Amino acid sequence: MDEGPFFHGTKADLRVGDLLTPGFRSNYRPEVVMNHIYFTALRDGAGLAAELAPGNRAPRVYVVEPTGPFEDDPNVTDKKFPGNPTRSYRSAAPLRVLGEAPDWTRLTPEALQVWRDRLTALRADERGEIIN
Template structure:
């Protein structure tokens, strides 16, 4: 478990409309799989992973990437690190505590339409196989 104090900037990609001072909390429906209530909030130290999160998020709002601070302990995201990317090169994390929104990334470039389609097709194949992208 890592502690909440860190000088590393963290990002959260979503289609939710948030403002500095807002908190992103567990308990909302997951963006992936069967969209069960999420026990954790997911975040990353890489802008590319946050872009993926924003592009693949459910909802109708604009794709947004927020700068966030952890308010409690967090851990490596086992959905990625143990299964797809040993060693956590994506610097992806999860926490059962709220994330505090401290800013918004205004300028970022999304993936190409082809890359985005490939990501969506991969998630669809997992869904058809009954594999949850996020298992907890």
């Protein structure tokens, strides 16, 4: 299993020691309440998630540690990419915030729009279901 470090991207303002928990709406399908909390070992992958998160706050990437068992994210592992090249994971247990990671690569406005367009197309496609 991946030993990290691990990252979580969001627009929430968090502090060291805060716990991130499942039970919130998906960033990609807001009608779905998630049973897991998602994270990655790729800092820029967490940055992408932060940029795509809903809300008007600034995107933030946090260094996190799982407090319980975790598994490969089935939404990308083998469903879209063989293996787990995105080093994406999920857990039903909380993630503890260890600090903020300010040194991640921001997307250009044009690249961010491409990702938003992809999400819009995914929402319209019934095959874009989230494995929850």
